Amino acid sequence: MRAQFREGRPGAGPPARPERHTDLMDRGRKVLEAAARFAGPEHDAEHDAAPDTVHDLTALDGRLAVLTSALRERLASKGTRPDGLEAVGLGISLADALDVRHEIHDHLSHERLRRLDAMEAGLSPLRRLRHPDELLDRVCETVLDSCGFDRVMLSRVEGSVWRPWKSRAVTDREPERAFREWIRGIPEIRLDHLTLESEMVRCHRPALVADGEHDPRVHRPLLEASGLRSYVAAPLMPAGRVIGFLHADHTSAPVTSLDLDILWAFTRAFGRLFERTVLLARLGEQREKVQAAMETLGNVLGDLAAAEIELVPRPSVAASGSRADRPPVHSSSAALESLLTPRELEVLSLMATGATNDRIAEQLVISNGTVKSHVKRILRKLRAENRGEAIYDYLHLTIGDN
Structure with missing residues (x-):
């Protein structure tokens, strides 16, 4: 549905889950399961998280890195040197794991570059805007079109208060409409020390929520209203001060560390653009005031000059x-x-x-x-x-x- 919705839209970002990603995940899970058996009982899938629970290529690569290290140790260990058949199995498993890891790295590198290029293309039209209100009107749409997310929420931060402001999604189903209605009815959320958003204000860093149901930092009403289970969030910080947040997620898949990097890169670039437009708007207002004052002064001086050359009393x-x-x-x-x-x-x-x-x-x-x-x-x-x-x-x- 997402691909159909985006079809023909200029500047649309890459699909959130390309076919290559799915293929690598399937292969990686199989190699992970086999490598865990050869690496020893302490690495067996039944003693660790099951491979089919890993949905992030970066996390999968991390698991494979641990197992490849264990396989190397078993092959090189003199005390527990494997027999011929086991050594062959270890070698094949190690080669498969290294091969999958190489493909994962290659895919993630190309994926990162592709999404960064799409993000930059989305930011380009925003650089021509001259007023902060125009930027704020376009930010959610730009995140959807250029950053590869299915839904995004823009919030404001005013002191110790967090105010969800507006939301946009690639579809307009009932859950999205209900979420927008919830936003309109929520005046403010206090930023206490337990919330994820207060951490972003304090640390000036983005955040990734892998499992919102079991993350104590997540604001429960937001979780219930939005249906968020896995999402990324980043602070908007023009001039180094947090003035808002962007939350983004996917409809049918968990977010990844790459999603976090993309949203963080976007918010930093957008913060600089917003700061620039605010300064331009303030300069424009001051210019108008100066022009009005100079016009008044010019009229006064013109009257005085005319009075000096009159032949009759004023x-x-x-x-x-x-x-x-x-x-x-x-x-x-x-x-x-x-x-x-x-x-x-x-x-x-x-x-x-x-x-x-x-x-x-x-x-x-x-x-x-x-x-x-x-x-x-x-x-x-x-x-x-x-x-x-x-x-x-x-x-x-x-x-x-x-």
């Missing part, structure tokens, strides 16, 4: 019809000093440069609320309706004196 404010109820302000900058306190003069001078309240607060090392109070008193004392009028009067009086 009409009074009341005569022009604007601010009719406002009495004229004193015609000397010295009058400002009598009207305003030294701190208010500082605030007004910074306002005239186009500085925002936040910038003024930072410059004068005072709170934003204190700046707002100063601005209100300045407007009241100058009888100005807004900041623009106050800035106009300030520039008119201070520049006019020069």
